Amino acid sequence: MTTGLDGVIAAQTRLSHVDGEAGRLILCGYELEQLAGHWTYEEVVALLWQDLVPHPADLRQALGSGRTQAWQRFSPLLPCLDGMSAMEGMRFLLAAMPDEPVDATLLLAAAGVAMATAMRRAAGEMAIAPEIHLGHAADMLRMLRGRAGDIAEIRAFETYLVAAVDHGLNASTFTARVVASTEAGLASAVIAALGALKGPLHGGAPGPVLDMLDAIGSADRADVWVETAIARGERLMGFGHRIYRVRDPRADVLKAAVNVLRGRSNRIALAEVVEQAGLKALARHKPGRRLDINTEFYTALLLEALDVPRAGFTPVFASARTAGWIAHACEQQQTGRLLRPASQYVGPWPEPHLA
Template structure:
């Protein structure tokens, strides 16, 4: 039996393929490198949802529809925002998503795609003692998310960087949150129920909760002044080095290289250049320390390492990093939910009982 379902094929999909040995990610026939920087997030939403809903409009019309969905979400959740802000930032966002209608229409999908991008800035502002800012229906999705966070128009380079991040994490095979989404969708529950399953799985530190600790690690290493010594001490104490290693990739995570290039394009904005230079030194040191300490394992840089730098530069606090991850991944979850629903098959694997056996009565 495969522990953790390793190497078990649980679904056939047209959505994405993760080549762990080759270090390649394909999304609906396009390599990740083809998409990032050339396709906007709203265009990738259309790519993922195409064929799973009737009447999907063209790119410009869909972008406007997502804008209207942002406005509708804000109007629906606004009365509840003070309560949602009393929760931790991820739980507040998840509770706000739970307020969305549990339907299977395109408009239901678009509201779910809009919800994390609307809720996260609003809740962060309330937690800072500031008033939430309503969306602008005609604005670009990612630029509007940043404007709702800061209250001022986003610098184009920063908006492009965050857009690239959402594209990069929009789908990634049958990971834990996507599998959870498909399981719920297979029961014929609505899209909100399915997305909530994905949000629950993404919260765990072994999945979407990893980028935040990368910032804590970089800060601790900078304070110590000895990257190699700090890293060796962590390994000696059995601690995981955040931002390195992946369950599937046996080579470097292709998303890491894409995001590293994106962060480099930010230049010196908000200290991103200095932070990147320091992070690159830590990365090289960590790869060497891990190579020596764990020679039997391939522990390469993964997506979380440069995600942390990008989201920090975009102005999100580390406790909200998983929220932003969800804002990108939600499109993939919805596409997988609809794909699963069209297969018409309830996901019901078998288990092997290994507990005590009752005595048989003669």
């Protein structure tokens, strides 16, 4: 019996392909490396949604308008966010979005506003209204930080959004497809996916990478700290992946984006030393396993370098992945088939009825 549905084909998709053996992520016929750092987030969303999700030709303008509409809807609800975490607040706000009429662009725009608004309220800060003329990445960064990014910061953040937009049939995306298969609306599918992402086994890995860097402290302590951690049987955060047996392709595009921010107030140089120390130690202690850097390692460094608080890492990821969830939900609904897997009963059987 297969547990965890590993290896089970639950859907056919044209959206993304994860090749764990070769270390490839393909999005609609493009290698991730062809898109991240080269295409805008709006361009990649349009690629995912092509012939699948109805959307305006000028997605940048439509998302700007959508952010304004979402802000108007969310503003009266802001007092209700008091005491909520960023993820809880984001979920609460998105629950205010209607399932009908279906407007995928508005829902994606709302995810960005909900993320930034919930993060700021959770931190005790005033929420920031969107600016309609900005690109989606630039405005989300401005809203969540309270200040505009420069060209390098916006480019790095946009690269992250593209790298996070879709990644096969992970737990949250599968959840979105299950809900969509019932013919529930897109908002219901996205909120359900958000709930799946909230669990630490799916969406909570980047923060502990920074906890590890905190513990190491300085580059001269990296080798000893890593060796000691491995000797204690501890996991090195940001190393290894359930699917990828070689280097996670998202790690390289994010590392390139992080390098754009080199020389600023960040811990990029320390992270590179820790990466090399970890790779050497793991190769020595676990020669039969290929444990390389995964996306969480440089996600943590990039978001920290952009002054995104750790509590906001998962909401920011969710705001990027919402486009993928919407695409998968629409693709699933096109099949007209309810997802209803079977289970194997292993409980007790009733006693035979005696006449």
